[in-house]
Amino acid sequence: DEKLIAESITLGERSKTPCSLLFIKDIANEELVNEVRRRIKSIKVDYLTDSGELEQLIEDSTFLPTPQIFSTERPDRVATMLAEGKVAIILNGNPFVLVMPTTIPELLKSAEDNYIRFPYTYLIKTIRYLGFFASLLLPGLYVAITNFHQEMIPTDLLLAIAASREKVPFPAVVEILIMEISFELIREAGIRIPGPIGPTLGIIGALILGQAAVSANIVSPILIIVVAVTGIGSFAVPSFSLAFSTRVLRFIYILLGAIAGFLGITLGMFIQG
Numbered sequence: 001d002e003k004l005i006a007e008s009i010t011l012g013e014r015s016k017t018p019c020s021l022l023f024i025k026d027i028a029n030e031e032l033v034n035e036v037r038r039r040i041k042s043i044k045v046d047y048l049t050d051s052g053e054l055e056q057l058i059e060d061s062t063f064l065p066t067p068q069i070f071s072t073e074r075p076d077r078v079a080t081m082l083a084e085g086k087v088a089i090i091l092n093g094n095p096f097v098l099v100m101p102t103t104i105p106e107l108l109k110s111a112e113d114n115y116i117r118f119p120y121t122y123l124i125k126t127i128r129y130l131g132f133f134a135s136l137l138l139p140g141l142y143v144a145i146t147n148f149h150q151e152m153i154p155t156d157l158l159l160a161i162a163a164s165r166e167k168v169p170f171p172a173v174v175e176i177l178i179m180e181i182s183f184e185l186i187r188e189a190g191i192r193i194p195g196p197i198g199p200t201l202g203i204i205g206a207l208i209l210g211q212a213a214v215s216a217n218i219v220s221p222i223l224i225i226v227v228a229v230t231g232i233g234s235f236a237v238p239s240f241s242l243a244f245s246t247r248v249l250r251f252i253y254i255l256l257g258a259i260a261g262f263l264g265i266t267l268g269m270f271i272q273g
């Protein structure tokens with residue numbers, strides 16, 4: 001496109017890192033381009049070597065766990081988003097490109113969605129959204145229902161849950177916090193172990209830990225199912241930044257569900273939205 005603009009900017013008082021601001025002149029909003037340019041040029045640091053550092057310096061709020069800028073290393077995805085009127089930033093020596101602004105639907109969209117027929121796309125998107133909401137809300141909903149809203153559970157299922165938790169000495173919120181923290185430890189350990197042993201160790205460790213915890217009456221079997229579905233749902237989110245934010249927000253929703261039930265979870269969703 002002859003209207004594609006690549007504006008060169010140097011970042012870092014001492015590192016002098018080359019950076020390019022990309023946008024299509026007659027498609028991108030001029031106010032958006034000016035705001036991105038203003039934020040980039042207002043950065044006053046000695047060294048800037050990574051796009052992750054740049055993202056934290058120009059986003060609206062660093063304390064918000066939800067991503068505010070889209071980061072990708074796929075050229076086709078960047079080209080598509082530039083054609084939609086967005087602004088991209090390329091930093092020298094870094095494979096990840098920052099594209100802004102972004103929304104939750106875009107973070108849940110995969111690059112392959114544009115290349116397959118729409119019935120398959122909608123099916124995959126539906127599964128992806130279910131995985132996202134399960135990863136974010138399922139543990140909190142479990143705690144809220146078991147603590148405050150037992151009338152929502154069918155009688156047979158309620159009796160099964162009560163029977164499985166009969167010998168468990170901890171309340172539901174302590175149970176799920178123990179398992180969620182253990183799951184996060186296994187996931188982090190699997191990443192740090194090199195080679196193909198890492199994923200294998202993660203799967204085997206989770207199975208052994210879950211079975212041992214149930215056998216020792218530390219947690220109930222249904223809680224293992226909840227934690228497993230939550231973990232699988234987080235892997236269905238295509239954006240690493242969004243998946244990481246759901247891992248953080250999940251604990252907040254667990255505490256809100258334990259304190260105020262559905263009211264707490266609704267309040268959390270209202271504040272997050």
